[in-house]
Amino acid sequence: MSDVDLRVGKPWKKPPLVQRTWLRWVLVIGVIAYLVAAYMTIEVNWSRVYEGLERGKKFVLAFTDPDFSSRSTDIWAGMIESIIMTVTSSVVGIAISIPIALGAARNIAPLPVYLVCRSIIAISRALQEIIVAILLVAIFGFGPLAGFLTLSFATIGFLSKLLAEDIESMDRSQAEAIKASGAKWLQWINYGVQPQVMPRLIGLSIYRVDINFRESAILGLVGAGGIGATLNTAFDRYEYDTAAAILLIIILIVMALEYISGIVRERVQ
């Protein structure tokens, strides 16, 4: 009797991911038990939450009546500073990211260059923006210079990594065709690689501008300049209506950036 005869007429089920039955159950029960235990260790002080709700309500209600006018000069100055930080750090960060991304793509860079560039990316990604900002504020003092440097540094880790991955997954034969024509290395990059990764580079750059703007609102909390400093002051003075005004402006700008990036990405396909 052949194999087929044995299987015909019987239902078929997809083989389980974990073959051994006992191991499968141990894994499932183990994960559930850990989750239950983990949630039980989180302490919730319900009376504190009740008190806090009042403050939360005030904060949320402030959004119905944001105050743009009484601190308008501070808000305006903070915004301008944030936008300057965003633009400058994005330009510098992207410009530095491109050569690093080329070096971090295994299919075009030799191993030593690859390792160096990947290390730079790893360092940039390992250090969170706030930590870098605190360090740079300690070195350069309060103000937007520290914020600009922080965001440039963070942009490198983000953009180089994602661009390098796009380069690694490009179509090899297109690049090969340019190489076969006797092109020099830079020409090869310009014709064989760049057109393939350009839409991704543009998309990522716009997304990074967006991130840098939002980050610039956070960095002010540690003294690295921008609208975050104004926001922090507003919170310290319990001026929730001014804080709400600032947050609304941030939301509007982020939405505008999102809209623009949608249009641009559609154009560059």
Add this chain to the structure above:
Amino acid sequence: MLRLEKLVKTYKTGDQALKAVDLVVPEGQVLALIGPSGAGKSTLIRCINRLVEPTSGKVFLGDINLTGLSTGALRRERRRMGMIFQEYALIERLTVMENVLSGRLGYVGFWRSFLRRFPQKDVDEAFRLLDRVGLAHMADKRADELSGGQRQRVGICRALIQDPALLLVDEPTASLDPKTSRQIMRLICELCNERGLAAIINIHDVALAQMFVQRVIGLRFGVVEFDGLPDALTPDVLTTIYGEEDWEATIEKVDDDSEVAQ
């Protein structure tokens, strides 16, 4: 004009793709390289212009041994070898004109190519070539707007504008329909004739190869099993190259006249 001496390629995995291949291609000869998948056809072609680095052996183009060249000298020699690819390998997001002109990259400096300011005679030649293959009106279209046959013709222009002495052609018709396949093969062979170019054409379609080329090389497991005229491809020969199969239908003479009229 092209001479391979004991060319060996062993991949890192230990697969021996080429086992001491000797081959001489005289000036102006168009030859087809046939053989089963994995026989080393693509490897052989790529070892000639060193897109794949041969393990040992020599490749002479004229009097120059390509295997011994430095990067810069290799780049200059690559200009004399035009390559045509299976999936066309056009730069999809560039225009047809940029794709054709990219064949001149070996001759122009970086800034000229970066700014797309190619010498006037290159531009003129590009238009002449596009006109020759019937695509002059497509010059400003993006390459990914073209059909398969059109793309391959742009690929041919890109190879020819290099002003090569030799064409390396890797499965030019593998992704094309039968009629377009014939047109492309005919175009390649005609252009080789006009310009006195030698060509090595990898091809799966034995009947198509027989129709157009002057010489056929059969490769099996990295060894040359057959070298002769297209007419000498008998069922026995195909069996030594590909293995046992009924070959009568494959090598049936195809009447080519019916199509020329179109």
